[in-house]
Amino acid sequence: FKDTGKQKHATPAMWFKVGFFLSTFIACYVLVISGALSVAAMLAVVFLLGMCKAFVGFNICHDALHGALSANKKINRLFGMLFNLLGASPYVWKISHNAVHHTFTNIPGHDDDLVVAPGLIRIEESDPVRKIQRYQHWYAYPLYGLASISWLLRKDFVKMFRPRIGQTAVRHPLKEYIYLFVSKLTYCFLFLLIPLLVLNVKWWQLGIGFLVMHVAQGLTMGLVFQLAHVVENTAFPKPDSKGTMEESWAEHQMRTTANFAGQSRIVTFLLGGLNRQIEHHLFPGICHVHYKQLSIIVKHTAAEYGLPYIENRTFCNALSSHYRLLKYFATSEYRP
Numbered sequence: 001f002k003d004t005g006k007q008k009h010a011t012p013a014m015w016f017k018v019g020f021f022l023s024t025f026i027a028c029y030v031l032v033i034s035g036a037l038s039v040a041a042m043l044a045v046v047f048l049l050g051m052c053k054a055f056v057g058f059n060i061c062h063d064a065l066h067g068a069l070s071a072n073k074k075i076n077r078l079f080g081m082l083f084n085l086l087g088a089s090p091y092v093w094k095i096s097h098n099a100v101h102h103t104f105t106n107i108p109g110h111d112d113d114l115v116v117a118p119g120l121i122r123i124e125e126s127d128p129v130r131k132i133q134r135y136q137h138w139y140a141y142p143l144y145g146l147a148s149i150s151w152l153l154r155k156d157f158v159k160m161f162r163p164r165i166g167q168t169a170v171r172h173p174l175k176e177y178i179y180l181f182v183s184k185l186t187y188c189f190l191f192l193l194i195p196l197l198v199l200n201v202k203w204w205q206l207g208i209g210f211l212v213m214h215v216a217q218g219l220t221m222g223l224v225f226q227l228a229h230v231v232e233n234t235a236f237p238k239p240d241s242k243g244t245m246e247e248s249w250a251e252h253q254m255r256t257t258a259n260f261a262g263q264s265r266i267v268t269f270l271l272g273g274l275n276r277q278i279e280h281h282l283f284p285g286i287c288h289v290h291y292k293q294l295s296i297i298v299k300h301t302a303a304e305y306g307l308p309y310i311e312n313r314t315f316c317n318a319l320s321s322h323y324r325l326l327k328y329f330a331t332s333e334y335r336p
Contacts, residue, residue, distance in 0.1 A: 009071050012015050012061075015062075017078045017269070017289075018079070021059050025052040025069040032209075035199050038321075046209045050148075050216030056270035057086050057221065059288075065094055068287045085190075086185045086217065087152035091176050092159050097185040100166045102284055106229055106236050106256035107245070110166045113225065117143050122329045124236045129331060144222030145215035152187065152214075157178060219279035223319070231246075231258050231321040251307060259311040260318035262295060267315055278309065278314075 010018075031037060031110050036044060063069040064079035069281065083090040096112050104110035108124045116123060121140050122133045159165055160172055160180055191213070196206055235255040239245050245252060257277045261267040269281040273288025280288065280297050303311040312318035 007066070008283075009131075010287050011289050014063075014069075014287055014289045017059050017272075018292070021052065021056050022082075025049070025056050027186055028052050033195055033198050035262040043209065043212055046213045047216045050218075051212040051214075052221050052222075053086050053148075053217045054220035055076050055270055055272070056082060057088075058224065058274055060272075061086070061090070062272055062274070063287050065090055066284045068285050072077070074113060084187060087148055087184075087187050087191075087214075089156040089183065090161075091155045091172075091179065095168075095170060095261060096165050098284070100168050101247075102281060105253060105281065106234060106237060108236060110168075110179060112166045113229070116140075116226075121326075123230050124243070125240075125329075133330045136330050137323050140326055141219065141223075145219040147218035147222045147309060149214045149218065153185065156184075163311065164329050223322075224271055227260050227312075227315075228258060228274065229256060230325060231260075231310075231312065231318055232325055233308070234258050234307070250282060254278065254309065255305045257281045257310070259295070259309075259316070261313070261315045262292075262311060264314070275315075280312075297305055 020222060028045055031045050032249050048228060054209075060079050061083040064076045065083065067073065067076050069076050069079055076106070080090045083093060096292065101111055101113045103185070106114065106124075108114060108126045114124050117140075120125075120132065121136050121143065122129065157180070159170075160177060163219065192206065192210060195201070195209070199206070201209075234257065237247075237255070239244065247255070259276050259278050261275045264275070266277065273291045276288070276291040276295055279286075279291040279298055283294060284296060286294070300305075312321055
């Protein structure tokens with residue numbers, strides 16, 4: 001896996017997944033704008049479309065933006081552009097996720113992924129405790145459902161127009177600002193204007209459908225991302241007085257990242273290997289179809305060197321662990 005050979009990239013099974021999730025996404029979109037469905041069926045398909053968008057992100061865009069889908073950079077760039085269909089900027093994602101999150105995982109003030117609804121959701125101890133947060137283990141999930149709308153309308157713009165992402169200074173070329181606005185307008189054209197023009201619906205009905213789609217997408221994505229880093233036993237380490245971390249980068253990833261439902265073929269198929277985040281964080285340039293084999297090596301090596309290998313047996317176990325951590329952070333300081 002250390003060389004640059006094709007074995008670290010997609011296999012025929014992976015290209016089947018690419019075709020499957022793209023076809024499912026397109027089929028749902030065509031069904032929605034066909035106008036052939038009843039209101040109830042339309043809402044069901046719109047909800048499924050939102051989930052399909054998340055699955056395209058997990059299974060295709062995520063690997064492509066890490067350069068792990070193909071050995072050909074142009075193919076990775078092409079499939080990475082599908083991220084725009086999620087309402088999100090691939091350019092901003094590569095900075096905030098690939099560069100910042102993967103380098104400063106779970107480090108408060110540095111990992112921008114820890115900033116989830118500031119003031120409402122507290123998931124690290126340096127944030128002040130607020131009275132409303134005593135209920136965050138209940139209202140956090142509806143807020144996760146708004147994550148993709150935030151991506152579309154706010155998050156990418158905020159990151160593009162501020163000098164830092166986390167504590168990392170950034171300067172963006174002019175063409176990326178133009179691309180950001182063009183891509184957002186294209187998204188609105190596909191998911192708002194076209195349905196409004198071809199369907200016999202009122203604007204508020206379209207608005208409900210648009211919201212349902214994004215709630216499905218945001219909840220699917222939000223839960224998966226949270227279950228990888230914000231569960232019991234994951235660490236939220238802070239740098240020392242000199243601003244350095246004592247542990248090595250690889251050890252840091254082992255202490256701040258968790259797997260879940262590693263033995264479930266269904267979960268692994270749908271989530272694009274993101275249920276094996278430990279392997280992904282250690283080897284982000286390797287396609288997710290290889291994570292199962294890698295996990296055997298990583299788990300054995302962790303045991304050999306006395307390092308933690310944090311995993312929850314099922315999705316529900318991980319969800320329960322996240323719930324308990326949210327509840328704990330609501331009123332207390334967390335100690336891993």
